Amino acid sequence: MMQACGVGRRSVGLGIAAAALAAGSGARRVQAQPAAGGAFPERPVRLIVPYPPGGPTDLVMRAFAEAAQKPLGQPIVVENRSGAAGTMGGQLLATGARPDGYTIAQMPITVLRHRFLSARPVFDPRTDFTWIIQLAGYQFGVVVRADAPWRTFQEFLDHAKANPGAIEYGSPGVGSSLHITMTQIAEMKGIDWLHVPFRGTAASTNALLGGQIAAVAGSIDAGTVGPDGPMRALVSWGAQRHRRLPDLPTLREVGIDLVSDSPYGIAGPKGMDPGVVRVLHDAFKAAIDDPGVRSLLERYDMPVLYLNSADYAAAVLRQIETEERLLARLGLRPE
Structure with a gap:
């Protein structure tokens, strides 16, 4: 879970999320027999990915979908719905999707902040979803262009402090873990930099490469930040160093006591049949061990x-309490 975060210079309402219990364990090929009759699944399942195509989340979730559809016995069709810091999937689940298991969504931690960051929340993340499975977590960092003048994160911080308001960085949106943590870093170091929200990491990366912003806070693609890549990673935010970039320091190693490993999983609308939840859980549980999925996660x-499912729902409720205290302390609650 995200152990430390911070606020941004701007606040905007998000849109999403909620919580409800469900059961699950084991990975086996099986069809559910819902109380309403009929086997599940009998047709393709729609998986909403709340980020645009081409970014890390989209690529990883497409790999999960491809692997999970094998034990499921039906296609899983990915639908991208970007915007609102990754909360659009939750919004769609809560405002019209039937709880039949045929519409599910990837749920980032921003879903849990919705009711605390919006003056008119669309739903309550404690009650409006069926939590199916927690899969993995994001470990973020800060990336600049390969030709940028900063070789280390300390040089980047020193430049930002000496030039208030001159550094613009991109993130997937206001209220995202990336936005919050970057602002916390700024508060700790006495820095004034400008947050530029995008619909996803792919869009912010394009802006970085085009010279429109100075840095991106996001997932670090080990394939693009190497010696011959177009970008350079300055710092990672995990508790340990990046597995494929062992020379990249963590925030703690550069003197900033923060860790961000924001978890994500799969949920559906509230009121789903436990048998349907079990089948979906088992399919995605099996997908975790798929070589293609593991390669992208790495x-x-x-x-x-x-x-x-049950442990995920319980963890969601605990994290919601943590987010409420954090956002209140940082003064991000809407008036």
Whole structure:
């Protein structure tokens, strides 16, 4: 879970999320027999990915979908719905999706902040979802262009402090873990930099490469920040160093006592049949061990943080309490 975060210079309402219990464990090929009759699944399952195509989340979730559809016995069709810091999937689940298991969504931790960051929350993350499975977590960092003048994160911080308001960095949106943590770093170091929200990491990366912003806070793609890559990673935010970038220091190693390993999983609308939840859980649980999934998780330094349905729902409730206290302390609650 995200152990430390911070606020941004701007606050905007998000849109999403909620919580409800369900059961699950074991990975086997089986069809559920819902109380309403009929086997599940009998047709393709729609998986909402709340980020645009081409970014780390989209690529990883497409790999999960491809692997999970094998034990499920039906296709899993990915639908991208970007915006609102990754909360659009939760919004769609809570405002019209039927609880039949045929519409599910990837749920980042920003879903849990919705009711605390919006003056008019669409739903309550404690009650409006069926939590199916926690899969993995994001471990983030700060990336600049390969030709940027900063070779270390300390040089980047020194430049930002000496030039208030001159550094613009991109993130997936206001209220995201990336935005919050970057602002916490700024508060700790006495820095004034400008947050530029995008619809996803792919969009912010394009802006970075085009010279429109100075840095990106996001997942670190080990394939693009190497010696011959177009970007350079300055720092990672995990408790340990990036598995494929062992020379990249963590925030703690550069004197900033923060860790961000924001978890994510799969949920559906509230009121789902426990048998349907079990089938979906088992399919995605099996997908965790798929070689293609594991390769992408390693590439983007996303640790497996598996929890079954009941444990995931309980962890969500605990994290909601943590987020409420954190956002109140940082003064991000809307008036």
